[in-house]
Amino acid sequence: MRKCMLSLLVILLLLAAYPVFGQELQVVATFTILEDFVKAVGGERVEVHALVGRGIDPHTWEPTPKDARLVAQADLVVANGAGFDQWLLDLLHNAAGSDTPIAFASERLSVSALSHSHHDEQNGHGGDPHFWLSVPNAISYVQQITEALVRLSPADSVYFMERSHAYMEKLAELDRWMQDQLGKIPKENRVIVTYHNAFSYLAERYDFEVAEFLVQNPEAEPSPRELARLVNLLKGREKRALFVEPQLSSGTRYMQTLAREIQGELYTLYSDSLTDLVPTYLDLMKYNTETLVEALK
Ligand SMILES: [Zn+2]
Structure with missing residues (x-):
């Protein structure tokens, strides 16, 4: 009997240590490029969905009730930040009781002085939020996403870190190739x-x-x-x-x-x-x- 209780205790402890065993983390990204980064790091342990699908302009997106549901049910939401996907914040604000954590991929980057240009004097916009179009910035995005996934599921940290490093190496290689090509x-x-x-x-x-x-x-x-x-x-x-x-x-x-x-x-x-x-x-x-x-x- 006691032995039986002991094995039950061991099983319960194992279950507590691996709360997501056998099921993927549900991640929502605001647009397809972030979805791709999440897939690259999360692999088969993450199910990711982009609110704004392929070929659609994410600036002018108007969230639907389905988006609100997806966000409320997600384990994590990944957004660009810097005013790019502002509609997500309005969605979260309106979705009462939604406590889904958000990771802002551009959090460590600051808007470039170059990106302001003469236009800002006219319309007061905050500069260019498209950080990802420079590869070193994309690497910073991937780091942010990796940290968010590890925080969410520490049990998968080795898996996420390995995938993240392999992907960042590919990005570094892309950066070198672009410098070489565009240098022509x-x-x-x-x-x-x-x-x-x-x-x-x-x-x-x-x-x-x-x-x-x-x-x-x-x-x-x-x-x-x-x-x-x-x-x-x-x-x-x-x-x-x-x-x-x-x-x-x-x-x-x-x-x-x-x-x-x-x-x-x-x-x-x-x-x-x-x-x-x-x-x-x-x-x-x-x-x-x-x-x-x-x-x-
Ligand atoms: Zn744009």
Whole structure:
């Protein structure tokens, strides 16, 4: 009898030590790039879901009741922060009783002075929140996510840490390759003209001029003055390349007009969302690098 009680006690202790044994942690990410980072670290021990799906603009997302449910049921929510996915905070604020922990992937990074540019004087925006488009910043995101997962399930820490290190090595390799590839573009061609302010960290890291853009935030409409400014800037250049982002259809319209006016060429860059064509962050960065080299070399 006593032996029986003892084994029962051992079983109970084991169960207490491994509360998530046999079931994945439920993680919700605000958009697909964060979802990809969570998958890379969490592997099969995490089930992750992005609120804003592939190919959709996360800036203008309006959360649905289904999102509210997913967030309330999650073990962890991963957001970008820096004003990028502000709608999540409103959602959490409104979801009474939701005590789901949130990890802000950009927590250790500060908004670059370069990213402000002339636009802020007009509309008071807080600068570029697209930190992940520079690979060292993506590594910082992965560190934040790894720490959040380890805090959530210390029993899985070895598994998470191993996966995290292997992934960060891939990112470091990507960073070296990008420096090498983008280094082939002549210095005088290194400017990225795009619709919304997303590429300032990429510009900073890989030695481009501050990326020129039409609007600070894709919800804004460009002013005639801004259009005229970019026309003048591009007319003076040998390479008249403009970059559209497929998730921003209104922006594509303006960039097409601009391209017609200066006989420029349009190329695609990915910024805010993964798609079937670029299903992972590594794919997205490789695609953008190859496109920039093709357009500006
Ligand atoms: Zn964006």
